[in-house]
Amino acid sequence: MDMHHIRRGAGxxxxxxxxxxxxxxxxxxILDTLAAEREVIAVDLPGHGDTPPLPGENSIGTFADALTDFLTRHNLLGIDAVGSSMGARLVLEMARRGGSLGAVVSLDPGGFWEGWEIPVFYHSVAVSVKLVKALQPVMPALMSSAVGRTVLLPQFSARPWAVDARQARDEMYTFAHTPVFDELLDQLAHGEVQKPAPRGSITAPLVIGWGRHDRVCFPAQAQRALAKFPDARLHWFEHCGHFPQWDVPAEAARLILAVTSGEDWEAALAAPAAATPATAPGRLAIAAGIGAVLAVAVVLLRRRRDQAA
Incomplete structure (x- = not known):
C-alpha cells in the first residue's frame, strides 16, 4: 500500500x-536537524495520521509487509531507517527479514516484555489512552503548561515538564484519534513474539538506543533485545525516558546521523552537547495540577456516562 508521508531536505x-x-x-x-544533512522521509503508518488502516489485521508483521511495499513503490529499498517505540520494533523486524533496509537505529523498541511486564505495559498504556481521550477538550491547555505535561507525561518522559509543548499537543491528539490503537496495543502485548536474527545475518550498522529511565519499555529489556539481535550495539541515553527525541533531541539526532552515515558513533557522542536543564515545577504546583487534571477527568467521564445513558 501507499502511505502518507513527507519529504524534507536533501542527501x-x-x-x-x-x-x-x-x-x-x-x-x-529533530526533523529539521536531520533534514539539514539527509533527505528525510517520515511516514504515517497504517491507521495513523493521514494513512488509512489496513483492510485486515494491523500488527508488526502486516506493517512490515506494508512498509516494504511502500519502499518498493518509491524505489527506496535499502534505505537507512530510524524507528521509535513500536516503530523501533518494526525496523528491527524489517532488518531481521533483510533486503529492505540499510543502517538501522532502533529507539526504545517495544516487544521485549516478559512475565509481569506484559500486563503492566498493556494496562498502564490502556489507562493512559483512556485518560487522554477523556481530556481531549482541555488537552491543548494542559499540554501548553509545564505542570500539565508533568502530570500527564511521566510514563513517557524523564523530564515531562521540558517536553516541547507543541510536540506534546500533537502526540496527545494522535493518541486519541488513532483508530487502530487498541488493536495494536493488544498485538504488541499479546501477539507474535519477536523472532531472533542469528549472529552475522545483519551486516549493515544496527544500533539500539535505550533511555535509562524508560517507564514503558523497562531498561532491563535492552539485554533481551541484544540477545535476539546479537549483531546490534547498544547506546544508553542517560536522563531519558521512552522517547529520546523528546528528552535528549540533540543526542538522538547525533546518534542517528552518525550511525546512518557510517561514522564512529561512539566517538561522535563522546562529548555530549551542552544543554541547560529546564527547571522542574514546584511540588505545590504539581499537586495542584494533579488535582485539577483529576477533577476535569471525573467531570468529563461522568458527562460521557450520562450521554451514553
Missing part, C-alpha cells in the same frame, strides 16, 4: 518510523 534518504498512536509529526523535535 541520502533516511526513513523515520513513528510509534503507536503517533504520526510523522512525532519526529518534529
Amino acid at each position: 541520502n534518504p533516511l526513513l523515520l518510523v513513528h510509534g503507536i498512536g503517533g504520526s510523522w509529526r512525532s519526529w518534529n523535535t
